Amino acid sequence: MALPQPARRRRSPAQDDDGGQPATRPARRSGTGRRHGVPGAATAMRAAVEQLAVLLGRRPESVSSLRPTEEGWEAVVEVLELERIPDTTSVMGSYTVTLDEEGELISYERTRRYSRGMIDRPDG
Template identity: 35%
Template sequence: MAKDVGTLIEKAREELSKLTRLKASSTVGAIKDEKGWHISVEMLEKKSIPDQMDILAIYEALLDDEGNLLGFERKSMRTR
């Protein structure tokens, strides 16, 4: 049974945090295509003082309709 998009987003955030050991900051996209759900999450790569120097990265997780993680990759990085 297919899960709703909110549940898939939470699953993607949990899996990315667990696998990368990074803190999820915000969800920036959720798109479904023939491969599955592409969930983009901004993750805190490096905490800095001041906060404006934090390094954030966009990770994309690919999930099937049941919420199983099929793969993930870092797409980009930036400072806050």
């Protein structure tokens, strides 16, 4: 008596020739404007904070801006750089963080240093 043959797996068009893993595709926009494969704003914000904390060795205090880009996300993250007493004289740093489409940090740059108690003045 013959043994049954195992079922053959059909390959989808999204699989490449290297072991049947899905091929990388560019991000597509859904009907809501969100790009497929790109993390949402909340996920991107957490990724920016967590990855910058690892690189700087300091825990960021806040994210002051977050915007989508063609490549992923760009965030401005506020970090306590030098703690002083009183707290309003502590030195803060603003870092611009760039994330790729997978939410991985690809660059960061400190763009500003200021005292915590400093208030931005309107131009004019």
